[in-house]
Amino acid sequence: MPELPEVETIRCRLAEAIVGRTVKNTVLRRRDVLRYPSGDRKKGQKHGRWLLMGKEIASVSRLGKQLYIADKLGLGIRVCLGMSGRIALSGDPEIPKRHRHITWYFESDTSNPLRMHFIDPRRFGGVYAVTGTKDLENRFWNRMGPDALTITTEKLRDATKRTSRNLKSVLLDQNAISGVGNIYADESLHKARLAPQRAANTINDSELRRLASSIRSCLRAACQMGGTTFKDYRNADGDKGEFVKKLRVYGRQGLNCLSCKSLLEFERLAQRATVWCPRCQPNSEKIHKEHTCR
DNA sequence: CTTATGACCTGATAGC
DNA sequence: TGCTATCAGGTCATAA
Numbered sequence A: 001m002p003e004l005p006e007v008e009t010i011r012c013r014l015a016e017a018i019v020g021r022t023v024k025n026t027v028l029r030r031r032d033v034l035r036y037p038s039g040d041r042k043k044g045q046k047h048g049r050w051l052l053m054g055k056e057i058a059s060v061s062r063l064g065k066q067l068y069i070a071d072k073l074g075l076g077i078r079v080c081l082g083m084s085g086r087i088a089l090s091g092d093p094e095i096p097k098r099h100r101h102i103t104w105y106f107e108s109d110t111s112n113p114l115r116m117h118f119i120d121p122r123r124f125g126g127v128y129a130v131t132g133t134k135d136l137e138n139r140f141w142n143r144m145g146p147d148a149l150t151i152t153t154e155k156l157r158d159a160t161k162r163t164s165r166n167l168k169s170v171l172l173d174q175n176a177i178s179g180v181g182n183i184y185a186d187e188s189l190h191k192a193r194l195a196p197q198r199a200a201n202t203i204n205d206s207e208l209r210r211l212a213s214s215i216r217s218c219l220r221a222a223c224q225m226g227g228t229t230f231k232d233y234r235n236a237d238g239d240k241g242e243f244v245k246k247l248r249v250y251g252r253q254g255l256n257c258l259s260c261k262s263l264l265e266f267e268r269l270a271q272r273a274t275v276w277c278p279r280c281q282p283n284s285e286k287i288h289k290e291h292t293c294r
Numbered sequence B: 001c002t003t004a005t006g007a008c009c010t011g012a013t014a015g016c
Numbered sequence C: 001t002g003c004t005a006t007c008a009g010g011t012c013a014t015a016a
Helices: A005-018 A041-048 A133-141 A152-160 A167-172 A182-191 A207-222
Strands: A023-028 A059-063 A066-069 A074-082 A088-089 A098-104 A115-119 A126-128 A265-269 A271-276
Touching: A005 A066, A005 A088, A005 A115, A005 A207, A059 A115, A066 A133, A126 A133, A152 A167, A152 A207, A167 A182, A182 A207, A182 A271
Parallel strands: none
Antiparallel strands: A023 A098, A059 A066, A066 A074, A074 A126, A088 A115, A098 A115, A265 A271
């Protein structure tokens, strides 16, 4: 469920809560949430058993929608939240009883006990043991596109210029750009006044600038509001994200466009629900005149 | 190499 | 009430 702003909200809170603290014990209740991609199961199991046990947390970082929690040597865990995953700290008053697949217990002077849970009903998410920063980069992060929160026009051009796939697909492709999911793809395209069906390699320079800046501003605004709780998302303390109040297209198919009053359309694109305004976001590959939108 | 597709799961909700 | 069908914010392996 969580996209970049939701994961960033969680990352900030975790950095505040667990950096400098030492893991006293780790309980893994469901082995299969420990993942071993592309055949390095043995290696993963060897390191995975520890899951930061006895380690002092030195950093909580993020690329796109992925978290990395590590000690000062860089050894750590890569956390993917998938569709329904979350991290909850023991201060959250309503931690669900079910689906708490992993719990980390931190050392404390008893006045300040702290637990951290990995919770994931659908189990599309998972935790990956990583042996160091190089390992993280080689196996995972170097293969991903640049982080969407700070995407530049130039980097977006690299991601779009050589592909005739539609913009929606490219925005959702983590190897092209990291961190945009279904909600912010639709919101960014609407803000940039670009049709989601538009072939990526047909957008001109001013459209490219508009798209890069729309992605950054949508994500930045969502981060500031603690992300979007459309349905289930909760941050590490159990709170909802308020950006749901700012959504202009996502989930609004059949309603009026907030910019121009046209009916918002719906189509399944890249196997995802896609909502756009046919008037604000015309699928024309020609330069069109500025019109009344926004 | 790129790209499209299905698999992986549970839970909430709608319709009969 | 109980059944079935459909939908959900992501990632990964596979095959064309």
